[in-house]
Amino acid sequence: MDYEISLLTTMSISVLFALSLNLITGFCGQISLGHATFLGIGAYVTALLGKAGLPFLATLPLSMLLAGAIGAVVGLASLRVRADFLAVTTMGVGFLFVGIIRQQDWLGGELGISGIGGSGLSKTGFMLLALLSTAAVAALCLYIRASWMGRVFNGVAEDEDTMRVLGIDVPRYKLAAFAIGTALAGLAGALYAHHLQFIGPDSFGFVESVTVLSMVVVGGIGSVPGVVIAAALLSALPAWFQFIGDYKLLVYGGLLFLMMRFSPGGMAGLMSRFFNPVQTSAKGER
Amino acid sequence: MLALELVAQGLVQGSIYALIALGLTLVYGLLRILHVAHAALFTLGAYVGVMVYNATGNLPLAFALAMVVAGLAGVATFRLAYQPILSQPPFVALIASIGLYIAAEETFRVVFGASGLSFATPPLQGQVALFGGIQFKTAELMVMLGTALIIAALGWLQTRTRVGVACQATVSDPQMAESFGISLRKVRDINFFVGSALAGFAGVWVALLNNLVEPTMGSVPSYKALAIIVLGGLGSVRGTLAAALVLGVVEAFGTIYLGKLLDRNAIAFAFLILVLMLRPQGLFATR
């Protein structure tokens, strides 16, 4: 039973993390190749404050706050540079974060921080907390999607110049997307740290950023149910198929490539093509 | 003295970066794709080079085969992976390329083993003292020389031959070029071949410098080459060369003076972010 509880917790945190990136990349169209940075910021904040004696639940909002604040600063980059430049810049932020962590002894350096714990919850209780948080975030995403903010994000993702002609303050919306998305990543990070009870620089590197992006892409950029399903499956895959464990990255890489090559809309795109072939073909003709 | 040594080190590293980034820039100029998987060809070249040298003891042959194999693999990558998704939004190709790179890196690990290969008897390892006492490995001098030669040759090819001119025309205006009877497909193939061959060439040099090839050897250069072509203003060949050398030198100094604060990769990307925030169009963009 312990194993299932742990697996479910892991899956839930992955889904939460993927949803947070989906907000930035899927909803608002701003590509990020450094999203694991914010998972890391959340994790380090909760770990360090926890060691300093702060109760677990009090560290959660602080994790979100710092991750969101730094996320908004990184979001400023999206105002200066677009598309390919932004992808490389956010990737750079990821390398910068890991590089800083590695060299700082008070952040645990190369060795990381171990013995994180004391959430005060039982394993089942922690799992429920993770599941509840994830459900709340999924609900928030669906709400945003249905709100005017979602409509604006959608427009910014497709054509930000036209949105400006419609009088939309595009920079503020982009910053909002970065702030919300990275704050939620911070929450995921805090849960991650308390779940694994160990964090180190390698937990938040480029591979993790790509992994979470692959979850979003495989699910179908922007689709909340798609991303939930993809993140849950991809995070559970290595555990279910032990033999995959060693080839996890090969499977991720291959999936990412094949998805983009044959179905750029992800699983959500596949489904809509399957159920609604006429509309997609009309779209393709443009 | 130390400064001079650091500049020299930086130029050696910068030459390697330049060789890798050049292919990336060629691809970007032509297709607007951030071709992350390019670094897999660099790794492939290194493996081929080491294996051929260990089997034959012939270094020029090792280089030649590494370049040809990497070049052909590059063309195959273009035809099978990128050509069908050119009409999609740019992030599609970028993510596909990242996926491809990860899969390739893992394939190297599965096929050749995680521990890597090295030369049985590594060539060009002698020490030479230059400029009043700075020690260079023969291989280090050769890589700078080789880079300079190959770039000069490319420059000559680009401006003096039909094929080169056709490539340039295609970069600046694909439709116009096509209406003049230039085959887009051929130009793209050639670009991928040349760019990938350069990556293979760089791979063998890195194998010589470190006397080691391993599956992950491409990852850092791959991301750094992205940083370099962005620094160079995306798609500009001269900008890329300059950015590669500048970055090599910045890193060399950075690791000495900022090493306590940041590691080597972080220094490179801190420099990148700084430059982009000040000049969003890159360091050497002409447009």
Next chain:
Amino acid sequence: MNMTDQAVAPLLRIADVTVRFGGLTAIDRVSFDVHPGELLGLIGPNGAGKTTMMRSITGVVRTTAGGVELDGVRLDGMPIERRIRCGLSLSQQLVKPFRGMSLLANVALAAGSAKTSSPLKSLLHLSRREELAVAREMLERVGIAQHAEQNPAIQPLGILKRLEMARALALRPRVLLLDEPLAGLNSKEANALSSTIQDINRQGVTIVLIEHNLGEVMRICSRLVVLDNGRKIAEGAPRVVMNDPAVRAAYLGGDTLASAAADQSDTTTACAALGGQHA
């Protein structure tokens, strides 16, 4: 400058606007006023600076000197989205609808500007019932209500031009800028669309129309401003302006003749307009 105009305060005032790109002066001290309720045509031969003028009004191009005022509010230095919020609205020459949504949703997005003025505000509003009603009304005004539920990706250019106009109208602008709305349409479509523009103006919307199609401009505009080589060379009632020797020279003389001849339909309408044969 014009004595009779001083009675009514201008809605949009262009004062001594100069735009230089490097050493090239694209707009050279151009001034004109747009009065409430009028349909002003901004015309000139190719390369006269019409597009640059438009862009300096919307803020896409920075003015080197001079200023733009909307109802007494200085717009200089504002980015385009703030100018739009101040009451300008732009119907772009290159129509760019959002492809993932219906025509109606496209217009509703613009109609929601009150709810999208800040991210927080936008997060607190879900319903778009009112906006859909406004959008439907706008689509009716431009005459494409029957296509409301369709996807813009499958529409012909004529409908997309009207969609673009409906979207601009949905912002409830005080001044509507139309950037070559007739470009790319055949003469029948152009005629129908300019009649629609005239109707919209009669319903009380102040319009600045930038247009190549002189025949239609002459037909619907109440006043014209003519640019040539970045300068204003004439201003006034259409017939008077068209009989101005400077305007005739700009359109028919020198190197502009070649470019006019390149577009057969343009030349014929221009000649028709200049000859005073229009309806």
